Amino acid sequence: xxxxxxxxxxxxxxxxxxxxxxxxxxxxxxxxxxxxxxxxxxxxxxxxxxxxxxxxxxxxxxxxxxxxxxxxxxxxxxxxxxxxxxxxxxxxxxxxxxxxxxxxxxxxxxxxxxxxxxxx
Numbered sequence: 535x536x537x538x539x540x541x542x543x544x545x546x547x548x549x550x551x552x553x554x555x556x557x558x559x560x561x562x563x564x565x566x567x568x569x570x571x572x573x574x575x576x577x578x579x580x581x582x583x584x585x586x587x588x589x590x591x592x593x594x595x596x597x598x599x600x601x602x603x604x605x606x607x608x609x610x611x612x613x614x615x616x617x618x619x620x621x622x623x624x625x626x627x628x629x630x631x632x633x634x635x636x637x638x639x640x641x642x643x644x645x646x647x648x649x650x651x652x653x654x
Contacts, residue, residue, distance in 0.1 A: 537633065 535548045554562075583591060 538636075 536545050
């Protein structure tokens with residue numbers, strides 16, 4: 535598809551979309567939402583550390599702290615992706631507004647031209 539730039543008027547080629555299909559994204563989102571809901575509805579886990587040696591407890595503490603740091607890193611990464619996607623969405627919304635305004639201008643000019651042609 536080609537569109538004219540709203541600023542300079544030159545033709546721009548819009549590349550074909552090769553991302554995941556809408557159906558795939560909807561299915562994946564639905565599965566993720568169900569998994570989150572299941573996790574929220576699950577009973578809280580109970581932890582039992584009786585009978586473990588201090589070394590075992592220290593080792594588990596280190597594992598948990600490492601896993602927590604990794605989880606925090608993943609959380610920050612996902613928040614970064616969301617922030618980036620939000621900025622991209624805003625840009626696309628602005629581009630859409632520009633295209634819609636250009637379309638309105640073109641329609642108005644076409645209507646005026648048709649009126650002029652009908653008057654002649």
